[in-house]
Amino acid sequence: MGRFDGKVALITGGGSGIGAATARLMAREGASVVLAGIPAAGVQAVAEELRESGHSALGMPADVSSSYEVEVAVSAAVSEFGHLDILVPNAGVQLHDRDVNFHDLPESVWDETLNVNLKGVFLACKFGIRQMLSQGTGGAIVITSSITAIATRTPNFAYATSKGALLALSRNIALNYAESGIRCNAVLPGALERTPNYDIHPAPEERAAMLREVVPLGRPGTPEEIAPMIAFLASDDASYATAGEFVIDGGRTTI
Numbered sequence: 001m002g003r004f005d006g007k008v009a010l011i012t013g014g015g016s017g018i019g020a021a022t023a024r025l026m027a028r029e030g031a032s033v034v035l036a037g038i039p040a041a042g043v044q045a046v047a048e049e050l051r052e053s054g055h056s057a058l059g060m061p062a063d064v065s066s067s068y069e070v071e072v073a074v075s076a077a078v079s080e081f082g083h084l085d086i087l088v089p090n091a092g093v094q095l096h097d098r099d100v101n102f103h104d105l106p107e108s109v110w111d112e113t114l115n116v117n118l119k120g121v122f123l124a125c126k127f128g129i130r131q132m133l134s135q136g137t138g139g140a141i142v143i144t145s146s147i148t149a150i151a152t153r154t155p156n157f158a159y160a161t162s163k164g165a166l167l168a169l170s171r172n173i174a175l176n177y178a179e180s181g182i183r184c185n186a187v188l189p190g191a192l193e194r195t196p197n198y199d200i201h202p203a204p205e206e207r208a209a210m211l212r213e214v215v216p217l218g219r220p221g222t223p224e225e226i227a228p229m230i231a232f233l234a235s236d237d238a239s240y241a242t243a244g245e246f247v248i249d250g251g252r253t254t255i
Contacts, residue, residue, distance in 0.1 A: 002030025003235045008081040010034045010074065012064050012124050013091030015042020017196070018144060018189065021223035022088055022230045023050065023057070029231065032056035032081040036073040036124075037091050038063055056081065064091045064120030074127040083135055086234045087128035089121040090144040092162075094196040099156040110158045117162035118169075125173060129182060138181025140234045143170045145186045145245070151253040152190075163188075167245060174243035183242040185233045190249025191220045216251030 009026050013019035014035025020042075023033045027050045035043040040061035047059030058080050062069040077084050093116045098109045121143055132139035146163040148154045167186055174184040191211050211220045229248050232238050247253055 002028070003231070003237065004029045004031035004086075006030070007085040008032045008034070008077060008083055009086035009088065009234065010036060010077045010084060010124070010128065011088040011090055012062070012070075012073075012120065013037045013144075014059075015039065015044075015046055017192075017194065018223045018226050018230070019088070019090040020046045021227040022090070025224075025227045025231050026086070026234070027053075027055035027057060031086070032058075034058045034060060034073065034077040034080070036060045036062040036064070036070070064089075064123060065115040067123055070120070070123040071127045074124075074131055078131060083137075084128060084131045085137075085139050087124060087132075087139065087141045088144070088230060088234065089124040089128075089141070090230075091120050091124075092117045092144065092196050094156060094159045096156060099158045101155075102157045105157060113158035114162050117159065118165050121166055121169065125169070125184075129173070129177060132182055133177075133180055136180075139183070140238075141170075141173060141182065141184040142230045142233045143184065143186045144230075145170070145188045147188045147190045147247060147249045147253050149188060150245075150247075170245070171243050178242060183233075183238070185238075185241055185244045185246065187226065187229050187233070188245060188247045188249070189221065189226045190247070190252050191215065192226070193220045193222055214252060214255070215249070216255065219250070221248065221250055 009031045044059035047057040050057035060073040062073045145166040148160040149164040170186040
């Protein structure tokens with residue numbers, strides 16, 4: 001028996017990183033998994049990998065900033081697997097090379113970042129909660145924020161703002177839907193080996209060296225080290241956990 005036998009999970013940003021690691025873990029523990037996001041090749045490749053391993057998985061290309069595409073992804077999950085029990089709004093962008101110098105920050109960079117990181121979570125939660133309410137059996141939501149929401153200095157103002165706003169969103173979802181049996185928590189990952197949009201980071205080697213110095217555990221983390229906390233919070237093992245914020249950062253925010 002797996003922790004997620006009979007459960008259906010929708011994970012945005014499921015084609016790579018934390019989303020893909022979480023999908024693999026939940027699938028191994030019995031969940032039927034729907035991976036939503038772009039590029040299409042990423043979510044479809046992870047879904048195909050899971051199916052080849054004998055798991056139930058569906059890849060849904062979806063721009064999470066599009067209300068229509070997110071609603072279609074939720075509908076597809078229900079059409080394919082019958083219901084929706086777990087939602088992991090995880091899709092995010094970090095425009096390292098453009099999200100700098102707040103006083104000169106282009107509106108387009110601000111809009112692009114918040115459209116994915118904040119609006120995308122809003123839409124996933126909106127349609128996911130609507131489905132959970134119609135089922136009447138509760139559900140679990142785990143939102144991916146970041147330690148930049150609470151402590152770590154970053155030059156990426158739009159990114160940090162979006163991740164901070166997610167904490168308020170998560171808390172209010174938890175408090176307003178508790179009576180319906182819907183739990184909502186946020187995870188705050190620290191610096192990982194590969195950031196969102198790693199390919200446009202201006203100084204990846206310098207970043208890696210810096211993290212070895214400032215992270216108490218002496219290294220950046222991996223998506224596979226974040227996924228177990230998401231899975232725990234989504235599971236019945238965490239049935240009394242809601243409105244929480246869970247830091248997974250190798251100790252960085254303590255110094």
